[in-house]
Amino acid sequence: MAIAFNRREWLKTGLLAGTSLPVLQPWQWLDHLRESVPGPSGKMPIRLNSNENPFGPSAKAREAVMAALDEGNRYPRASITKLKEAIAQKEGVGIDQVLITAGSTEILGLMGLIYGLKGGNIVAGDPTFDYLMIYSEIIGAHWKRIPLTKDKYFDLDAMGKAVDDQTRLIFICNPNNPTGTYIPKAEVQAFCERYGANTPIFIDEAYIEFTDGGVQNSLMNLVSDNPNIIVGRTFSKVYGLAGMRIGYALGHPDTIRVMQQFCMGRMITPSVPSMFAAMASMEDIPFTTMTVEKTIQGKQIVYDFCSREQVSYIPSHTNFIWFEAQRFRGDLVKTMASKDILIRSYTDQPGWYRVSIGTPEDMHQFTAAAGLELV
Numbered sequence: 001m002a003i004a005f006n007r008r009e010w011l012k013t014g015l016l017a018g019t020s021l022p023v024l025q026p027w028q029w030l031d032h033l034r035e036s037v038p039g040p041s042g043k044m045p046i047r048l049n050s051n052e053n054p055f056g057p058s059a060k061a062r063e064a065v066m067a068a069l070d071e072g073n074r075y076p077r078a079s080i081t082k083l084k085e086a087i088a089q090k091e092g093v094g095i096d097q098v099l100i101t102a103g104s105t106e107i108l109g110l111m112g113l114i115y116g117l118k119g120g121n122i123v124a125g126d127p128t129f130d131y132l133m134i135y136s137e138i139i140g141a142h143w144k145r146i147p148l149t150k151d152k153y154f155d156l157d158a159m160g161k162a163v164d165d166q167t168r169l170i171f172i173c174n175p176n177n178p179t180g181t182y183i184p185k186a187e188v189q190a191f192c193e194r195y196g197a198n199t200p201i202f203i204d205e206a207y208i209e210f211t212d213g214g215v216q217n218s219l220m221n222l223v224s225d226n227p228n229i230i231v232g233r234t235f236s237k238v239y240g241l242a243g244m245r246i247g248y249a250l251g252h253p254d255t256i257r258v259m260q261q262f263c264m265g266r267m268i269t270p271s272v273p274s275m276f277a278a279m280a281s282m283e284d285i286p287f288t289t290m291t292v293e294k295t296i297q298g299k300q301i302v303y304d305f306c307s308r309e310q311v312s313y314i315p316s317h318t319n320f321i322w323f324e325a326q327r328f329r330g331d332l333v334k335t336m337a338s339k340d341i342l343i344r345s346y347t348d349q350p351g352w353y354r355v356s357i358g359t360p361e362d363m364h365q366f367t368a369a370a371g372l373e374l375v
């Protein structure tokens, strides 16, 4: 009885009533099932659907993980602190300005929770990496979706104009997923200086290392002076540690303190081996340099194919490319999957596909297979 009563009360609060919980789309579960088992050809699929780094983990990260096993019986507090110190030193901030989580997805959820908890709205471009907004919509906030410009860039003017007295947070993913577009630092900084005085702004920099100039393009230089600016980063992309689950936020000490209070896993969600892998990867500059160079090579293979075959695409500042469906027959995601090459499309973005950049060999296989599907 008690359970039934609580459930009714819960529904009455409106937390769930009127909001639809996101359901895993067929492509999502199919992708996830297909990823780690041999496909129709009997071979393991080429995974170009989740913007992973095909070269990771680096040899140094692997060694570090093996060494970390000795501490697998201990809570990760000490190793989290060590990684925090290493990040704080690298970024030139205090240790109290770093929050480490099990992947940056955890930070996005945390942001969605903190800023969506009291309703209001979150201003963000559309399409973008939507997890923060989806999470906050579940608990009652509204995503004010600001369409991208026709070139698929964030419309910062329109985003600024959309801010009202109900806006709890502005979300900027730079470079953006799924478009791969990047707005120069100076422009986003000017936007943050204008709107960040009164409104919190979260900048998701998951792909910043792939931009020309790399982390120099980060807006983390704003976080020490303005508690409203928070930056999110990840070890999943250029460091090749997506499966190890390590992300971090950089912010003002006051903001990080609030975020820590909301952490659901008491700030010990990252594992000891992950922390060791992250520390080793941060020092492995040749690995990240190689990743960026190979990604540029891989992108060029796709660009050349697109130019040759008149497939429109958006020049990318990331490790993936968004391209138009028009020149292909049928559903390219399905056809490619039948050839054991996984790419992605979005139900709310018909007419576009996203391909992640794998090894140059992967990209040759992708373009050869895609070339057979041209109309």
Ligand SMILES: Cc1ncc(COP(=O)(O)O)c(C=O)c1O
Residues within 6 Å of the ligand: 050, 051, 102, 103, 104, 105, 106, 129, 173, 176, 177, 204, 206, 207, 233, 234, 235, 236, 242, 245, 246, 247
């Ligand atoms: C823009 C962006 N932010 C955050 C994430 C989450 O990454 P992770 O949780 O692996 O750090 C992703 C993953 O693809 C992403 O594309």
